[in-house]
Amino acid sequence: MAWENTDWFRKTTWTKDDENEFFIKWKKAHKHNKTQCLRIQANYLYETNNKKLLSVALTLLQKYFDEFPDDKSDKSSSFVLLGNIYKKMGKQEIALENYKNAIDFEDIYPNVQTDAYLKYSELAIQLNKTELYESIEKLVLSRDRDLDFPINKYIKNAILAIVYKHKNNLEKANYYKNLAEEAANAEKSDFRGHKKLGLVSNRNKLLDKLMKKIPSSS
Numbered sequence: 001m002a003w004e005n006t007d008w009f010r011k012t013t014w015t016k017d018d019e020n021e022f023f024i025k026w027k028k029a030h031k032h033n034k035t036q037c038l039r040i041q042a043n044y045l046y047e048t049n050n051k052k053l054l055s056v057a058l059t060l061l062q063k064y065f066d067e068f069p070d071d072k073s074d075k076s077s078s079f080v081l082l083g084n085i086y087k088k089m090g091k092q093e094i095a096l097e098n099y100k101n102a103i104d105f106e107d108i109y110p111n112v113q114t115d116a117y118l119k120y121s122e123l124a125i126q127l128n129k130t131e132l133y134e135s136i137e138k139l140v141l142s143r144d145r146d147l148d149f150p151i152n153k154y155i156k157n158a159i160l161a162i163v164y165k166h167k168n169n170l171e172k173a174n175y176y177k178n179l180a181e182e183a184a185n186a187e188k189s190d191f192r193g194h195k196k197l198g199l200v201s202n203r204n205k206l207l208d209k210l211m212k213k214i215p216s217s218s
Contacts, residue, residue: 012045035064036074038061039077039078041057042058042060042081051089058085061085065078076116077112080099080119082101083120093127103117103120118156122204122207126206130166137163137167140159148189149189149197150186150199151200153186154180157180161174180207
């Protein structure tokens with residue numbers, strides 16, 4: 001964005017003064033920037049982990065969906081953020097639904113891509129929705145593009161390892177388990193200029209627990 005001061009839509013508090021400043025400046029923003037500002041501000045509030053601010057973030061995103069139903073540039077990311085917020089609030093089923101909304105949107109508009117497919121698949125495994133494993137396999141493999149960050153490689157391969165274990169395909173389960181371990185232990189990413197970005201600092205305990213149950217295929 002071309003503004004010199006972008007602090008007004010990157011607030012980590014939401015007092016009455018914060019709210020007034022945000023909407024005064026938001027109303028003056030260009031239409032395209034309005035959608036970005038709502039999503040970015042919602043994300044900053046989400047990252048505070050404050051329950052009250054999570055509710056404000058939901059309100060901002062709802063304003064985005066209500067007022068810009070035809071917007072495409074921020075819709076997928078906004079669905080993902082909704083999923084993140086609901087997941088943090090403990091509303092896992094609603095979170096799963098919003099991740100799926102992002103995936104469905106990206107199927108129609110493939111130029112807009114997020115990590116919704118990983119978040120959806122990971123949460124489905126967490127919720128033990130084994131009835132979704134067949135579709136998860138197809139979903140993850142259909143988006144089997146190059147990933148810069150080891151954390152995403154770790155999650156993707158762990159998901160596939162668990163799915164193939166469920167299908168009793170131990171050869172593939174072990175193959176993806178080994179790839180997940182390799183990504184988890186990586187000391188640098190493929191992201192040019194930021195070799196430490198996206199490394200696995202905190203492993204997913206559930207994914208690791210399920211991968212440990214994969215017996216050797218030999």
